[in-house]
Amino acid sequence: MEISARNSFKSTVKKVVPGAVNSEVTLEITPGVEVVAIITKSSSEKLGLVEGKQAYAVIKATDVIVAVD
Template identity: 60%
Template sequence: MKISARNILKGTVKAITAGSVNSEVVIELPGGQEITSIITKKSVAALGLAPGKQAYAVIKSSEVMIAVD
């Protein structure tokens, strides 16, 4: 994966809370800190996100995006 964002934090999906359109995704980092992002339910499905799966919190300016290999 190549991306222009400089802040890429690898962690494990801790929880996903689905809403009607968006989902809240919590990623736990190796030190125990948590990053939370709101993404569409479609993106959760497309990325195959599930608790226990490895994922990246990609931070660019004021956004936190989620990425997978």
């Protein structure tokens, strides 16, 4: 796989919560470090995302907002 995004992390699917239209996918990058993505249900099915499957978390963002109280 070749991709232009610089932030690509090999991970393991920890959980998939399918909805009517979208699925919530939790990816574990390392123990205790997780990323949650909302993707279309059809994309989740096409990729065959199930618990334990290897996948990549690809992050492409132009802004990161940090806030504290």
